[in-house]
Amino acid sequence: MAIIGSGNIGTDLMLKILRDDGPLTVGAMVGIDPSSDGLARARRMGVPVTADGVDGLLGMPEFADVGLVFDATSAPAHRANWAALRDKGIRMIDLTPASIGPFCVPVVNLDDHLDAPNLNMVTCGGQATVPIVAAVAKSGIVSYAEIVSSISARSAGPGTRASIDEFVETTATALQVVGGARRGKAVIVLNPADPPVLMRNTVYCLVDGDVDHRAIEADILDMIDRVCAYVPGYRLKQGVQFQVFDHHHPLYLPETGKFIGTRVTVLLEVAGSAHYLPAYAGNLDIMTSAAKASAERIALHETARART
Numbered sequence: 233m234a235i236i237g238s239g240n241i242g243t244d245l246m247l248k249i250l251r252d253d254g255p256l257t258v259g260a261m262v263g264i265d266p267s268s269d270g271l272a273r274a275r276r277m278g279v280p281v282t283a284d285g286v287d288g289l290l291g292m293p294e295f296a297d298v299g300l301v302f303d304a305t306s307a308p309a310h311r312a313n314w315a316a317l318r319d320k321g322i323r324m325i326d327l328t329p330a331s332i333g334p335f336c337v338p339v340v341n342l343d344d345h346l347d348a349p350n351l352n353m354v355t356c357g358g359q360a361t362v363p364i365v366a367a368v369a370k371s372g373i374v375s376y377a378e379i380v381s382s383i384s385a386r387s388a389g390p391g392t393r394a395s396i397d398e399f400v401e402t403t404a405t406a407l408q409v410v411g412g413a414r415r416g417k418a419v420i421v422l423n424p425a426d427p428p429v430l431m432r433n434t435v436y437c438l439v440d441g442d443v444d445h446r447a448i449e450a451d452i453l454d455m456i457d458r459v460c461a462y463v464p465g466y467r468l469k470q471g472v473q474f475q476v477f478d479h480h481h482p483l484y485l486p487e488t489g490k491f492i493g494t495r496v497t498v499l500l501e502v503a504g505s506a507h508y509l510p511a512y513a514g515n516l517d518i519m520t521s522a523a524k525a526s527a528e529r530i531a532l533h534e535t536a537r538a539r540t
Contacts, residue, residue, distance in 0.1 A: 233527065234289060236313055237304030238263030238270030238281075240389050241327055244508040245302060245520040246270070250277060251507065255531040256524070259298050262289045286316045300530070302523055303327060306391040307398045314350060323530070325523050326352045328391065329398035335406045337362045338525045339458045346533045351526060355399045356515035357381035357418055358406045359522045360433045360466070364498050365411030367455035372443040375491070377413035378436045379403065382421040384428035387513035396420065413437070431502040431514035432469070438483075440493045445474045448496060456500075462525040463518050465503030465511070473497040 233249075233256055235242045242261070249256045261274035266283040274281045282288030289295055300323045303310045310330040317324060326333060333350030336342055340363055345351055354362065361379040368374055381403075392399070400418050407416030423429055439448070449472045459466045475495045477483040483491040502514030509516050 233258065233300040233302065234260035234262060234295075234298045235302045235304060236262040236286060236289065237302075237309075237327075237391070238265065238268045238274070239304065239391060240387075240509055240513070241391070241516050241520055242302070242304035243270035243273060244516060245304060245327075245523060246274060246277075246279065247507045248505075248520055248524050250279075252524075254524075254528050255535070256527055259294045260289060260292055262286065286313045290316065290320075299323065300325065300527060302527070304391075304520075307331075307395045309391075318349065323348075324350045325527055326350060327519050327523050329355050329395050329402035331398070331402050331405070335402075335410050336522075336526055337366075337406070337410050338462065338522055338529070339363050339455065340366045340410050342526055342529055346530055351530075352402075353519060353523050353526070354406045354410070355403045356383070356431070356519050357399065357420060357433065358403045358410075359463075359518045360431070360500055360502055361403075361435045362406050362411045363455045363459055364435045364452060364500070365407050365413050365416075365437060367451040368437045368439060368448055368496050369412035370451050371448045372439040372441065372493075374411070374413040374437045375440050375488075375493070376415045376417075376436075376438040376485070377407045377411060378417040378419070379407065380419045380421065380434045381515070382423050382429070382432045383515040384431070384512045385422040385424045386428045387431075387509070387515055388422050428510070428512040430512050431518070433500040433502070435496075435498040435500065437496040437498075438491055438493060439496060440491075443494055445494065448472070448474075452498060463502065463521045464505060465501075465514055465517065467501055467503075469499040469501045
């Protein structure tokens with residue numbers, strides 16, 4: 233496989249794969265800045281590199297052995313990269329919010345898209361919060377889900393900042409399409425605090441009618457354990473909170489009027505594994521970890537199919 237994007241996300245992903253004994257092999261690191269630290273690290277570790285972008289990748293002799301490409305650039309760049317590669321028989325895992333392929337959150341719906349030619353990893357906020365919404369939706373109708381992702385401003389690189397609008401739109405859509413909410417809203421906060429703070433995510437779900445709070449909490453805790461299997465720094469910050477609104481004390485919503493049911497609030501924290509990025513960059517770590525876990529599952533799927 234190859235990685236397009238020699239910035240923070242691409243370099244962290246490369247190091248994660250190289251330090252692991254899994255089914256993935258880094259065949260090329262692709263960038264556009266010859267002096268980038270990511271390309272320099274790749275060279276030192278014996279990974280073939282090019283600073284000529286996707287065109288450079290196409291001209292590399294190693295390209296003949298590449299079957300899967302990670303795109304860790306930006307939403308506009310991914311559209312151009314996909315246009316260059318889609319007819320080459322290459323599968324792509326998109327770490328930008330370009331939303332060309334189906335949304336993928338590994339613990340929720342990866343098995344439904346193992347053969348997709350272009351797989352979109354949503355956003356860092358989506359990877360952190362969509363699993364929680366999906367867990368809540370197992371026990372009832374989530375009529376509305378709202379998430380607030382707060383990340384350190386230092387962990388928001390040029391690609392992230394250039395794709396803020398796509399981040400909000402993509403995350404909100406994934407809350408519905410993958411998480412199962414009827415309506416969704418996403419908010420991102422770039423926290424300028426110094427020293428930098430860890431990624432924090434708040435998830436609000438409005439669940440219609442009378443629901444089993446214990447079942448919802450159990451599903452949330454189970455989902456957190458499943459995400460932790462590939463994102464060790466993913467954790468519940470406080471206990472799951474429930475607030476009931478009945479006929480005598482309903483919640484009034486500007487868009488839909490009176491709501492009767494339960495508001496579920498989940499507070500999450502994500503610390504990075506610090507393979508390349510600082511521990512406070514949990515927002516980037518959860519993206520690379522989810523992409524790596526998805527690619528490994530796809531590789532095993534392809535191997536199993538080849539044997540049959």
